[in-house]
Amino acid sequence: MALMNQLVLRRLLIIVAVYFITGKAGLLLPSIAPNVTLIWLPSGIAVAVLMRWGYQCWPAIMVGAFLVDGSQSAFAHPWAYVSIAVGSTLSPFITTWILKYFKFSGKLSHIKDIALMAFAGLAGTLVAATIGVASLVSAGIFPQESASQNWLVWWAGDTMGVLLVLPTLLNFSKNKLNQLWRERGKFILSAVLTFLLQLVIFKFVPTVSAQFMLLAFLVLPMVMWVTMRFGLMGASILVLGISIIAISTAANSSGPFSHANPHQTAIELWVFMSTLSLVVLMISALRAEWDAIEQAMLSSEIKLRAVIDGALDAIVTIDENGHLQEFNPAAERIFGYTRDQVIGRPLAEVMIPPAQRHAHAVGHQKFIATGQKSIFNKRLEMNAMRADGSEFPVELTITSVDNIGLPLVTGFIRDITERKQAEQEIRSLAFFDALTGLPNRRLLQDRLEQALISSSRSLQYGAVIFIDLDNFKALNDTRGHALGDLLLIQIAARLSECVRADDTVARLGGDEFVLVLENLSEDLTQSIAQTKQLAEKIQVAINQPYYLQEIEHHHTSSIGICLFQGVEQAAQELLKRSDTAMYQAKSRGRNTFVFFDPQMQAALEKRSRIEAEMRKALVQNEFEVYYQPQVDEQSKIFGAELLIRWLQPEHGLVMPMEFIPLAEETGLIIPIGHWVLRQACEQLRVWQSRPEKQHIMLSVNVSAVQFRQAGFVDEVASLLVETGVSPSLLKLELTESTVLDNIDDTVRKMVALRAIGVRLSMDDFGTGYSSLAYLKQLPFTQVKIDKSFVNDIVEDANDAAIVQAIVAISKSLGINVIAEGVETKAQLELLMQFGCSKFQGYYFAKPAPLDAFEQFFHKTNQAE
């Protein structure tokens, strides 16, 4: 608080001192009227003090005024000087109040502020002049007659003080002072030159009119130049100097302001000085305005620069010649050039791929010539070129700026490489098969529709080729999906190699592929021939060996073909038809191709119906097992083969050949096969409690799909454990194709089955080519001579020889032999002659339900 008071006190003392000194200095000037000066700087100082530091500074002003005025006459009239001091304090008060009331801006950057200052100064100082002159007249210091002249000079002097000092003090800053100080040499030189010029004009120019003319044409421009060059402070000092010279010369009765009438002198000096002051102020105001505009432009330029430099998109500008004028940091990053490398170079050469340069040049020239902006302010996608010559996709928006008559074109360029890649990925996911890269069902549909339209125009035939891999599910189930995928990839590649570039190879999913052939002949027969030729080529390609993780694998396919001409049939219908033909190929034994014909459709529908009914049959127990006896040399039954039958409520008895292949294809064979195995085990358990039937062995057919299941051995083992049946009474019949497909897995499973005591019979023996080779390797307990050999054994010496050889080899390997399909006594006798001792066939009994089998068993085995 004490510090604060000290500060205020010091400030007040400074005000008193400055007021007193400047006042005294003013009074030292040569006078036009006694005791009154034409330049009263304290009036301006007082207003500045009140404006800057507040009304509370009034006591210092009053004291300062009292001291200055009183010191003039050694304080002979104290009350007069008190009232002058009051007037001198009231005057800046009024000026300050007016300025503040009208929201005066001390920066004086607008003419209205200068006008306001002039008005407020005149108003305030009017009070000081009036009170001052009245006080001095009443004190007898001024004679009554000179009152009006003194009043005028007082008022003029006070307003000059306001005009000269107030702007400087309100805008005073250390910076400005330093600036002036730095340039003091030039300033002093300019001021001295001006003063000399003024003195020369006043002293040596003979006529007043010439003096005024030279003042206007020489001194005034100097004042203006100093204002522009050194600012308000320098100009105020200069005007002060000029004013003092003007007053002094007038007081010495020379110069243009010297008149016999001091009133006239005072008025002219006042007009002269205030004109100079106002000129200075107006120039300062204009300069301040320009500075503000310049500053605003600079800051807007800085902001614009910041936006351009901070933009993530490239911003480039070209001039009317197509040369680069702007190249922001994002452009540097995107295009791989530095700004300095490209500014001034042709845009086309820097960032437009060669193929597009001509179009760019034409477009730009057209814009320059006509101002046509058809592609302006739109998002355009095109390719751009990096510094290394690589091309990449960009999104471009073009806009133009008419820069002082020069048409500049600015491009905002966004690198959309990632977006394009993402779009491509989405497109790929939507239209291409992820595994093989082939078109998927959606794209196939589209291509097929296009092919139909094109065929209707050209009248050329086209074809839809539906390819389904044979037993692909088995490959997946037994060797895993990874291997299955590898096969699909290789097949996709082979199919693509088989066709022409404008044909379509698509993957529908799973193991289904579709080819669309276009532009075949206009003649149906020729088109069929062309398609047949391609189907054969596809078959050959697919049948070539595959190397899947170093495993050699063979695969076949079933192919359905449907031809089309024009848009007569819809794409979906053509796919359905080729699918139907493919199923026909399947039912013809696979590894073949079939052209669609309407009967196929009916067959397919039948197939679908059977599949649905089979599923229902499982649930509703419509399956039954028949038993076909297996006998020894004495025709005694030692076993039986279980053969499934389907007692269909609507169609009666359905034989296995009518539904087993379909069950294998659909995977239904797995639950069906399990059901048969369970029937066998449960029947063996029943017979175990019947001494006369305890020895009966049951043979069960196991299909390849069933055997290839990973858990097949466990399934058999748990059934045996669950039913408590001796494993040696169960015989599993495996066909040659079952065991040869994956020999390692087969051996492992057969060994495991043998290890638990289950017997294994090789079914249909002799029909394949490798049987003998594998016979030694595989742990079979029995081979079953296929009925095709037995059938002709009596008539065909070859078949007889084969049977004889099979029996001999089997015996030498210690393997049992059973002959199936024995229908005649002659066949039986010959088989016995060859050393075969076990038989199955219609000669003994046909497959029959359990009751019939048991009756037959009692009849044969307990005959004696």
Ligand SMILES: Nc1nc2c(ncn2[C@@H]2O[C@H](COP(=O)(O)O[C@H]3[C@@H](O)[C@H](n4cnc5c(=O)[nH]c(N)nc54)O[C@@H]3COP(=O)(O)O)[C@@H](O)[C@H]2O)c(=O)[nH]1
């Ligand atoms: N996976 C499974 N397959 C099974 C099952 N049940 C049968 N099958 C398979 O169906 C094929 C046809 O069986 P089926 O119509 O029952 O024919 C069998 C016999 O009836 C027939 N046979 C027997 N003896 C003679 C004969 O003297 N002459 C003659 N023309 N046919 C005869 O042979 C069939 C038995 O053959 P096989 O299995 O090779 O011993 C059948 O081949 C089975 O593959 C089943 O449950 N699961």
